Amino acid sequence: MRGGGYKATPQRTAVLRALIEEQHQSLEEIRARCPEVGLVTVYRTLDLLGELGIVRRLDLGDGSRYELAEYHHHHMICESCGNISEFQECPLDPKLLPPESADFEVWSHSLEVYGRCGACR
Amino acid sequence: MRGGGYKATPQRTAVLRALIEEQHQSLEEIRARCPEVGLVTVYRTLDLLGELGIVRRLDLGDGSRYELAEYHHHHMICESCGNISEFQECPLDPKLLPPESADFEVWSHSLEVYGRCGACR
DNA sequence: CCGGTAACTGAAAAATTCTTTCAACTAGGA
DNA sequence: TCCTAGTTGAAAGAATTTTTCAGTTACCGG
Numbered sequence: 697m698r699g700g701g702y703k704a705t706p707q708r709t710a711v712l713r714a715l716i717e718e719q720h721q722s723l724e725e726i727r728a729r730c731p732e733v734g735l736v737t738v739y740r741t742l743d744l745l746g747e748l749g750i751v752r753r754l755d756l757g758d759g760s761r762y763e764l765a766e767y768h769h770h771h772m773i774c775e776s777c778g779n780i781s782e783f784q785e786c787p788l789d790p791k792l793l794p795p796e797s798a799d800f801e802v803w804s805h806s807l808e809v810y811g812r813c814g815a816c817r
Numbered sequence: 818m819r820g821g822g823y824k825a826t827p828q829r830t831a832v833l834r835a836l837i838e839e840q841h842q843s844l845e846e847i848r849a850r851c852p853e854v855g856l857v858t859v860y861r862t863l864d865l866l867g868e869l870g871i872v873r874r875l876d877l878g879d880g881s882r883y884e885l886a887e888y889h890h891h892h893m894i895c896e897s898c899g900n901i902s903e904f905q906e907c908p909l910d911p912k913l914l915p916p917e918s919a920d921f922e923v924w925s926h927s928l929e930v931y932g933r934c935g936a937c938r
Numbered sequence: 939c940c941g942g943t944a945a946c947t948g949a950a951a952a953a954t955t956c957t958t959t960c961a962a963c964t965a966g967g968a
Numbered sequence: 969t970c971c972t973a974g975t976t977g978a979a980a981g982a983a984t985t986t987t988t989c990a991g992t993t994a995c996c997g998g
Contacts, residue, residue, distance in 0.1 A: 702946095705945090705946065826974095
């Protein structure tokens with residue numbers, strides 16, 4: 697953080713702490729966890745952390761959500777209760793990548809599985 | 818369309834025609850293809866087509882985009898030029914689905930590949 | 939420990955995006 | 969052709985995100 701010429705302010709610490717507490721939070725959920733930080737600063741901090749590759753913005757169908765990007769993972773979204781869960785096993789089989797991708801340099805990918813969770817069945 | 822008690826209006830036809838012309842358009846791109854249709858009506862038509870399962874809303878990182886959902890496909894997004902291409906071969910290997918998903922009923926999934934396209938390399 | 943400064947913050951205003959309201963209009967069945 | 973449920977669009981409203989700018993602060997160098 698400081699390496700890039702950025703300051704470690706209490707506000708940034710608070711937002712980061714909020715993000716650590718739970719994944720996939722909406723802006724309002726994050727705000728609720730650090731009410732002392734101004735709205736604009738929350739947005740700016742999320743932007744900054746995004747540029748640093750620490751945070752990722754998602755839209756899983758109900759607007760912006762934010763999560764730490766520490767590790768590669770995917771999402772299972774229950775269309776019944778809205779619960780979002782993660783899994784890290786990656787079911788992508790590179791052998792099955794399409795021919796069109798031959799000259800496409802793959803940097804990353806995202807995978808979301810939609811359906812109904814155990815509790816809702 | 819008429820089956821569900823909906824009317825086939827010129828506005829709905831125009832929006833649908835715009836969607837057929839190109840995939841992954843932003844709202845403004847769609848609007849530009851049917852300037853005679855009011856903003857509100859475009860939103861409402863996209864909603865309606867969404868409920869009917871004809872149209873899908875996406876957020877690939879730069880806000881809402883809309884596409885026909887006729888066939889199952891995935892996206893390759895070039896982070897250099899922003900170009901979005903589709904592929905239909907699905908590189909998902911069900912055998913590799915995680916154990917947590919055992920009691921999750923999978924209805925659908927989405928997969929996006931990010932990187933750099935051939936032209937940008 | 940202290941001062942200087944580039945970086946940061948927050949309130950207000952602005953911009954953007956999307957939704958609601960409501961009076962007028964129309965597609966399509968009777 | 970008439971009737972009516974469904975549809976449209978302008979305006980207003982709500983929600984979300986960005987910009988501006990004056991005041992504040994972290995932290996580096998001394």
